[in-house]
Amino acid sequence: MAEQKATNVHWHEGDITREHRGELLGHKAATLWFTGLSGSGKSTVAVELEGILSERKVLSYRLDGDNVRLGINRNLGFSAEDRTENIRRVGEIAKLFVDTGVIALSSFVSPYLEDRDVVRKLHEDAGMDFIEVFVDCSLAAAEERDPKGLYKKARAGEIKNFTGIDDPYEAPVNPEIHLHTDQMSLEEEVNIIIKVLEDRGILSAA
Amino acid sequence: MAEQKATNVHWHEGDITREHRGELLGHKAATLWFTGLSGSGKSTVAVELEGILSERKVLSYRLDGDNVRLGINRNLGFSAEDRTENIRRVGEIAKLFVDTGVIALSSFVSPYLEDRDVVRKLHEDAGMDFIEVFVDCSLAAAEERDPKGLYKKARAGEIKNFTGIDDPYEAPVNPEIHLHTDQMSLEEEVNIIIKVLEDRGILSAA
Numbered sequence: 001m002a003e004q005k006a007t008n009v010h011w012h013e014g015d016i017t018r019e020h021r022g023e024l025l026g027h028k029a030a031t032l033w034f035t036g037l038s039g040s041g042k043s044t045v046a047v048e049l050e051g052i053l054s055e056r057k058v059l060s061y062r063l064d065g066d067n068v069r070l071g072i073n074r075n076l077g078f079s080a081e082d083r084t085e086n087i088r089r090v091g092e093i094a095k096l097f098v099d100t101g102v103i104a105l106s107s108f109v110s111p112y113l114e115d116r117d118v119v120r121k122l123h124e125d126a127g128m129d130f131i132e133v134f135v136d137c138s139l140a141a142a143e144e145r146d147p148k149g150l151y152k153k154a155r156a157g158e159i160k161n162f163t164g165i166d167d168p169y170e171a172p173v174n175p176e177i178h179l180h181t182d183q184m185s186l187e188e189e190v191n192i193i194i195k196v197l198e199d200r201g202i203l204s205a206a
Numbered sequence: 207m208a209e210q211k212a213t214n215v216h217w218h219e220g221d222i223t224r225e226h227r228g229e230l231l232g233h234k235a236a237t238l239w240f241t242g243l244s245g246s247g248k249s250t251v252a253v254e255l256e257g258i259l260s261e262r263k264v265l266s267y268r269l270d271g272d273n274v275r276l277g278i279n280r281n282l283g284f285s286a287e288d289r290t291e292n293i294r295r296v297g298e299i300a301k302l303f304v305d306t307g308v309i310a311l312s313s314f315v316s317p318y319l320e321d322r323d324v325v326r327k328l329h330e331d332a333g334m335d336f337i338e339v340f341v342d343c344s345l346a347a348a349e350e351r352d353p354k355g356l357y358k359k360a361r362a363g364e365i366k367n368f369t370g371i372d373d374p375y376e377a378p379v380n381p382e383i384h385l386h387t388d389q390m391s392l393e394e395e396v397n398i399i400i401k402v403l404e405d406r407g408i409l410s411a412a
Contacts, residue, residue: 072298092278
């Protein structure tokens with residue numbers, strides 16, 4: 001956990017709550033945290049889900065490893081320490097989105113159990129839904145897809161600290177959702193997620 | 207500008223755009239950036255505005271110096287370097303909110319011209335509205351209010367780097383909105399802001 005440096009700061013509770021914003025939007029909020037190897041299909045399922053949610057007039061927003069790393073986390077690299085800070089910041093941003101009433105779709109490799117648990121705790125301590133989605137795919141399948149050509153570069157030693165090659169991936173122990181992207185269709189994957197959102201009362205049944 | 211550390215990252219453009227989300231919400235998005243001395247009334251006007259926007263079914267979210275410093279920026283203090291990084295991160299978060307379709311209400315002392323201009327440029331380069339609101343109040347009036355007792359502590363030397371006491375405040379040169387909170391009522395202040403939002407087509411006229 002990052003040290004709290006600033007003192008003399010206190011949480012401001014405004015008049016408008018998360019519940020007010022939920023009424024305005026007509027649905028509840030949550031963070032869906034997609035974790036898995038590069039090439040496992042995290043972004044693919046998040047993009048598809050975003051489209052389905054939009055059709056249902058549900059406000060969601062994708063936080064994406066690449067997008068965030070070009071913005072707020074542009075001063076972070078891929079060392080273990082920087083990965084931890086990357087995930088911590090994204091977790092805090094996702095929490096702000098949930099507080100706004102938005103369904104946050106975070107897709108990050110997020111290879112370390114402890115880092116993901118920090119984000120889970122951030123949400124659960126605030127009474128927010130945190131739904132871990134394990135986007136599971138064998139390394140062989142992910143490496144064969146290699147949509148960005150990154151495995152090839154990692155194997156050639158051109159990229160260091162690459163998850164699955166020379167950096168570990170710690171699989172979720174008990175994720176809320178477990179997708180096997182080398183065995184399921186995209187439609188099946190999205191349906192599983194929608195069902196969980198409905199069962200939890202985040203979305204009304206269609 | 208923070209150095210871009212991660213390479214091999216590319217912006218993902220999803221199917222759902224800011225325009226789609228604007229249609230879903232029924233209004234456009236923007237960042238309102240409230241800047242001014244501690245005690246000038248930034249949070250007060252932001253909270254009031256948030257309430258008025260909510261009555262009009264407009265989704266807004268307050269990003270607040272204190273709130274953010276307890277979350278994403280908990281590892282930052284008040285040195286010039288940390289203030290700059292604080293504002294940079296908040297600027298990036300505000301931009302994500304605007305991309306989501308939300309009106310971001312950022313209230314931070316944000317004492318340095320250059321830091322605010324970085325955030326302005328971030329928005330304008332992405333075709334986003336950035337509305338700087340100078341929450342202007344004499345140091346004497348802010349110090350007399352001293353709602354958090356911080357000026358007293360700063361004068362006693364218990365807080366260092368306190369804006370207006372032993373750290374500079376660089377006033378906006380040409381802000382979109384200039385509020386004189388020691389001469390205006392809260393209602394007048396909010397009306398001025400609403401008028402600007404309507405004139406810019408961010409809100410429909412009531």
